[in-house]
Amino acid sequence: MMGRSMICAAVLVLMLVPAPVPVIAAVDNVAFQWTDLLSTLMCSQFAAPLTAGIQQQLHLAQWHSLLALRGIGGGTTEEAVVAYASWKILGHYFSFAQVLDLQIGPLLDTQLREAQVTLPQQILAQRIGETVAMSMIARRGTTSSEFTLGAVKRALKAAARPPPTGVFRFFDDSPAGQDAATFFFSVMTLWRPFVIPDPVVFVETYLANLRPPKIPSKEWDDNWEGLKNIGRLDWPGRTAEMNLTANLIGCPRVNNNKCHFEQQATAAAQSALPNGTSLYDSVLLLAKISVTQYDAGIAQSILKYGFWFWRPSQAYQEGDSKHAPIPNWTPFLPTPLEPEWPSGTVTFVSAGARPLQTFIGSGKKVSFTIEGGGTFDCEGFVGDPVPTRSYPSLEAFVKEAQLSRMYAGAHFQDAVNDGVVVGNTVADYVESHWGQVTPSGTLPDLAFLNVMFTVPNKTGDFTPRSLDVK
Structure with a gap:
């Protein structure tokens, strides 16, 4: 436990941290660029109506899209499928015209241009990325199961009265205050x-x-x-x-x-x-x-x-x-x-x-x-x-x-x-x-990997038949 000597030692840890220096990111790729955009959006006024779990859905959709691309053996670029999967996730949760037009859409366009993705590659990447993202949203769009908060509310009301020594008491005794605390903090126990x-x-x-x-x-x-x-x-x-x-x-x-x-x-x-x-x-x-x-x-x-x-x-x-x-x-x-x-x-x-x-x-x-x-x-x-x-x-x-x-x-x-x-x-x-x-899974649905093609009629043709999602 922390005595005075341990407190002093803990303070010294911070004194050893070097002086702040400008950040130079060692890695800059499409995955981190979308992550940074999500961070910006979640720290802005648009974060208020959103549920938890968006970052997890973003990163799993990115990963699943790469697995799908490996499953079909090519046809487009890794950057393109990650970009389209990310674009679909953020576009779903931040469906404000201002954000879509000024931030989400332009980032997709920039990444496709920098990756020099051809139109046929874009078509396949979009089908893969959107399919992966929409399946993720369907499975994880609601981040908590149906539940009743009756037991937790009763506990909060009981704790509002003088509780036993060592037991947490919620200081806002009003029903509205208790409900607010219940929603924001106990709901994590009900996440999947x-x-x-x-x-x-x-x-x-x-x-x-x-x-x-x-x-x-x-x-x-x-x-x-x-x-x-x-x-x-x-x-x-x-x-x-x-x-x-x-x-x-x-x-x-x-x-x-x-x-x-x-x-x-x-x-x-x-x-x-x-x-x-x-x-x-x-x-x-x-x-x-x-x-x-x-x-x-x-x-x-x-x-x-x-x-x-x-x-x-x-x-x-x-x-x-x-x-x-x-x-x-x-x-x-x-x-x-x-x-x-x-x-x-x-x-x-x-x-x-x-x-x-x-x-x-x-x-x-x-x-x-x-x-x-x-x-x-x-x-x-x-x-x-x-x-x-x-x-x-x-x-x-x-x-x-x-x-x-x-x-x-x-x-x-x-x-x-x-x-x-x-x-x-x-x-x-x-x-x-x-x-x-x-x-509820880090593994993608098998449908993500089941991408079917027809044989091209001639060299250079690009004829993806469908993403066979069953």
């Missing part, structure tokens, strides 16, 4: 995973040893003391670097396209991958990163709503049998509206970093940068620029996320440590089961 089996079974099988600290216990004492100062808004020892680190994740951003954990992970991949990484390898890695983060989000939500562990603000303000209340204890950033343990943020970050580390090689360190841009938009920091950050390793990237949530006053030490375990465990499971028969 891509690779992991039934989420409850997965948690009970692979994460059975994880538990929040018992109250009272020595472990809980360490958690209490470790966050009591560094997470508090008015602690005299706060530094500008601590505040910046907290804001990197906890503070909303304006005019920035790295506003979500998924985008930060894919940006890390683009910067860290060696120059010349193939389009296929890029697409496969992006798919593994996004699918791992999605499934890890489900697993951490199952744990959160299984244990309902209280947030630091509640713990310090109410106290317990051993620790006196600190009535004026206020976290540096507002408290999220869901239970505390484990940290969802850290789970997402570690789940995104692990596939990249596996691709690079276990134990190998790679430095990379994540571009800043735009400004922060939270109280006390409105208009402050979001800086470019450089990292000496993926481990430092994850460590920063851990510190960020503690400096924000949102999570105890155990929550950020166990978030890493959850993310890594899901990532390792996804890696070892990739391409196998899975719950």
